[in-house]
Amino acid sequence: MAQIEQGGGDGKKKKGAQKKMQIHVDFTPMVDMNMLLITFFMLCTTMIKSQTLSVTLPAKPDPDKPPVESSSKVNQDDAITMILWTERDDQGNVKTDGEGKPMHTIYYYFGKPCAYDPATGQLTEPNKLKAERFIGNSGELAQGIRAILAERNADVLRDVNTQKQRWRNKEITDEEYQAIAKEIRNNKDKYPNRPVVSIKPTEGAAWAAIISAFDEMQINQISQYQLETLKPVDQAMLDQYKAAHPSE
Amino acid sequence: MGKVKIKRKSTLIDMTAMSDVTVLLLTFFMLTSTFLQKEPITVLTPSSVSTEKVPTANVATVLVSPEGKTFISIAGDADETKKDEWGSEAVRKEVLMNAVARYKDATGKDVGITQEDVEKFSKINMFGIPLAYLHQFLQLTQVQQDQFISDMENPQVGIPFTTLRNGKNEFQIWMESIRATKNENLKAAVKAGEGIAVKSDQGTPYSTINQVLTNLQDMMMNRFTVMTALKTEAD
Numbered sequence: 231m232a233q234i235e236q237g238g239g240d241g242k243k244k245k246g247a248q249k250k251m252q253i254h255v256d257f258t259p260m261v262d263m264n265m266l267l268i269t270f271f272m273l274c275t276t277m278i279k280s281q282t283l284s285v286t287l288p289a290k291p292d293p294d295k296p297p298v299e300s301s302s303k304v305n306q307d308d309a310i311t312m313i314l315w316t317e318r319d320d321q322g323n324v325k326t327d328g329e330g331k332p333m334h335t336i337y338y339y340f341g342k343p344c345a346y347d348p349a350t351g352q353l354t355e356p357n358k359l360k361a362e363r364f365i366g367n368s369g370e371l372a373q374g375i376r377a378i379l380a381e382r383n384a385d386v387l388r389d390v391n392t393q394k395q396r397w398r399n400k401e402i403t404d405e406e407y408q409a410i411a412k413e414i415r416n417n418k419d420k421y422p423n424r425p426v427v428s429i430k431p432t433e434g435a436a437w438a439a440i441i442s443a444f445d446e447m448q449i450n451q452i453s454q455y456q457l458e459t460l461k462p463v464d465q466a467m468l469d470q471y472k473a474a475h476p477s478e
Numbered sequence: 479m480g481k482v483k484i485k486r487k488s489t490l491i492d493m494t495a496m497s498d499v500t501v502l503l504l505t506f507f508m509l510t511s512t513f514l515q516k517e518p519i520t521v522l523t524p525s526s527v528s529t530e531k532v533p534t535a536n537v538a539t540v541l542v543s544p545e546g547k548t549f550i551s552i553a554g555d556a557d558e559t560k561k562d563e564w565g566s567e568a569v570r571k572e573v574l575m576n577a578v579a580r581y582k583d584a585t586g587k588d589v590g591i592t593q594e595d596v597e598k599f600s601k602i603n604m605f606g607i608p609l610a611y612l613h614q615f616l617q618l619t620q621v622q623q624d625q626f627i628s629d630m631e632n633p634q635v636g637i638p639f640t641t642l643r644n645g646k647n648e649f650q651i652w653m654e655s656i657r658a659t660k661n662e663n664l665k666a667a668v669k670a671g672e673g674i675a676v677k678s679d680q681g682t683p684y685s686t687i688n689q690v691l692t693n694l695q696d697m698m699m700n701r702f703t704v705m706t707a708l709k710t711e712a713d
Contacts, residue, residue: 256494264500268507272485275511282675282703283528311547314684332680367711409686438524438680441706445526457691476602 283444288456293344294442306342310427312375312443313337313359313464314435324436334439336362336375337468340382346463352470359471364442379450389414390451415453427455430464513604515551518627518635521679525709532705533672536664538656539705541604542678546686547636549627550652555663562662564661567600574599576655581609584642584651589613606636609648639689649693649708657699671701 287456311447315399317325317333324332337359345354372380380387389410418424429443440457521541535556536607541549554569555561569672578591589609591599597614599605604629607615611634618626627635627674637649646654657668672693678687694702 255494256490257497261496261500264504268500268504271507271511273503275507275513280523280532280676281526281528281708282532282672282708283526283706284530284552284671284703285676286671287691287695287700287701289698309609316683317685322683335578339517341659360487385485433683433685435684436680437678437682437684440681440684441524441526441704444704448527 237465276342283441283448285444288458307340308423308425309341310379310425311339311343311464312427312429313460313468314429314431314439315468316432316434316436316444317440318434322434324438331401332436332438334364334442336364336439336443337471338362338375338378339467343461343463344467346466348462351462351466355468357474359467361471361475364446366437373429376446376449379425379427379446379452383450383452385421386414386424386451411451412453415451424454425452427452428458429455430458430460432460432468515635516624517541517551517604518549518606518624519547521682523677523707524680524706526704526706527709527711528706529708530703532675532703533667536661536667537673537675538653538664538678539604539675540690542676542682542690543630543636544682544686545630545680546689547606547630548639548649548690549604549635550656551604552656555661556641564663569659569661569664570600570602571596572657572659572661573652576658577609577651580646580651580655581642584646586642586643608634608638609651616634639693646692647674649690650697653694653697653699657697667681668699672689672703674699674702675705676702677705 286449313336315335315337317335326332339358339360344356344358346352347354362375362378365376367373368377371377374450393402393407393410393414396402397404414421427447429440431440431443444455446452518615519541521543526636535553539551539553541551543549552566552573553571554566555564557564574591574596580588582588587610590613591644592613595613598616599612602623615623629635637652639647639649641647642651653674657665659665664673676687676690676694694700
């Protein structure tokens with residue numbers, strides 16, 4: 231392992247001179263051990279720290295109290311309803327499209343649901359449901375459901391983006407930007423037409439689709455959104471839409 | 479004739495530099511990594527643009543498997559000085575005692591948890607066994623426990639949601655026990671919503687996960703967080 235070589239054995243040395251010693255320590259076992267330790271750490275650890283997303287569910291309605299009509303519901307025209315649907319195969323696995331992306335579909339409508347006859351389960355007016363997908367940005371351009379939501383929340387989005395630009399130019403700190411953005415999002419006097427989104431997942435909708443829907447709210451700076459259960463009228467609209475568009 | 483002498487070259491390679499590199503790498507891995515927590519099932523969390531970090535201390539994680547089995551893991555305070563009172567093991571012991579008492583209130587049955595069981599329970603990261611079987615489960619060796627709990631077909635695995643006599647279920651008993659902890663930091667985190675993290679696979683259907691969401695809602699735990707992986711707006 232460690233060898234001590236005596237240098238220069240030609241015997242012409244002066245008397246009393248110190249012998250030169252060369253010390254070689256073989257580091258191979260040390261390297262072996264280190265490699266083993268590195269392998270151990272690489273296999274047993276997580277490098278990626280997962281992120282979290284805050285969710286607030288609506289409070290459970292108190293059966294003793296009459297339901298309070300919240301002020302946001304007064305203006306029904308601002309409501310957007312998103313019904314989430316996930317395509318699944320016979321085994322219940324999420325189907326993917328040609329690019330390997332999971333097939334989540336958002337069926338959405340603005341304002342009140344269609345008039346509906348509970349006795350027959352049929353709609354009594356033309357279906358206003360439309361279908362859209364979760365698609366990522368192409369460059370700066372929003373696509374899919376994001377573009378639709380961005381258009382509905384254009385005023386808020388524009389003002390938040392102005393602030394974002396200031397934050398990018400280091401004019402304001404991150405905390406200041408977050409505070410201003412929050413204030414803009416919640417300013418109902420300045421932006422009376424902010425959308426109110428209710429997210430209604432169907433039974434088979436994948437967890438990823440719900441998270442994507444929450445994500446769209448964050449991206450589009452929508453502050454008023456709720457996770458709700460599917461109502462019979464929504465189901466009727468969905469069924470009718472699917473019957474009319476069998477390919478989707 | 480002069481003999482052709484073949485010089486013998488030494489094959490020794492100086493490994494010092496190599497050793498330096500490996501030690502550096504080792505140090506890097508040791509400093510940046512956090513250990514994988516043992517979980518009964520590995521799930522692929524959905525991605526989101528949210529960049530909030532998962533807290534490592536004072537958090538109760540609720541894991542929902544695609545089959546609908548629910549597991550809970552509790553992490554206490556990271557502060558070493560409060561370890562005996564607020565640390566993970568102390569909190570787990572407290573929550574278990576609390577849950578056993580609440581279960582007795584709800585069903586009138588004593589589950590027969592011994593002091594030894596409590597000690598064993600405090601070492602387990604993630605649990606999901608009906609309280610009635612917990613004693614039996616804790617008697618198994620660690621390998622047997624891991625094997626038992628990762629069998630998603632077994633009806634004795636997962637926290638049950640069957641309604642008990644007082645209208646509660648075991649999941650609610652556990653969550654309320656966590657909320658009633660003496661660890662003020664965990665209590666505040668649970669109240670603010672950062673203390674509850676729901677973790678589920680991206681393909682889990684809504685009907686499955688809704689069970690957990692409605693139960694949280696029933697207990698007025700309306701604010702919580704969801705574990706996600708990071709993605710960008712372009713994805």
